[in-house]
Amino acid sequence: MQQDPIQIGELIEPTPIGFSFGAPGWYVLLGLIFLIGSLVALRIWLQYKRNQYRRDALKHLKLMTTTYYVPTQSNQLAFETVMLLKRITAGLYGRRKVAALRGTQWTELLNKTCKEVSFTPEDAAMLDEILYRPDTVSIQGWVPTFVQKSKIWIRKHEV
Template identity: 30%
Template sequence: MTVLAQAAPQSQDVPDAARENLVDLIQRLSEPPEPAPIAMTPQTPGWLVLGGFFLVLVSWLLWRWLDLRRRNAYRRAALAELERAKSDPAQIAEILRRTALAAYPREQVAGLSGSPWLEFLDNCGAGVLFGETVGQELLVAPYRKDAPASVDLFNAAEQWVRKHRVEKGSPSRARFRRRQEAVT
């Protein structure tokens, strides 16, 4: 132990220049260099493939939404006309007929009248039924003048316009598409 005690200099033996304190040493430190900026572009091709797939997916979804919106334009027009003709059963009957002609082939719809017309509406309406009173009101509406429509007739017509379904392979879809392409 005496050897170590002799080897360590005593504070009295150290010159003044070597007696710097810790604060002076910290102030002499230099700032570290700034790191290189991180690139924000993907570094691997997998991210580019994923980004391309996402872009294609979003484009396809947008195209499908616009196509569906275009195909259902006749529904929106029919609903707007129904709102204007809320209390006129003759206009409601006419709107239903025009909506059916827009959605289904003319050969299937144009010749229907009476109970076959009501059966067609019931079959295509996805649960909307034109029962005894509503159906009879719909059938005699074009021949009556100034007869107010019942709320049931308006509600049934509105639900039918909203819910009727056209089969995927239906010729009316192709006809409707050709008609829209001719317009644009």
């Protein structure tokens, strides 16, 4: 026995629903986009405020470079640069830890906190000479590279 297929008739399709932003899902999506955008903006602003000391230090270093970069005052420029680095490191890593460091110990701390720049043992020796016997040493050729290393350290050190 063979059954006849049932004839239902022609398929009736409903009219399409018009597009509208009035659906509640769009309000949820808009709220999520606003929330994520606000969080991203807040994070960018906090990062900007957190790095304000870097911008201030670089401005100060630029001012010192234009003020002291003459052959007779290169020792003073190096001294001021060292003092700036000391203030930054003392603020970041603790005054007790940083104040006692000198020579290679201090340059090792600088090297550990920034992978982009490396202060050499010669830098450490020159820094000791500048800090503790500033009148006995002439370091005109060494100062520009030290200032450049310091700028890189200020920009890229890890907190």
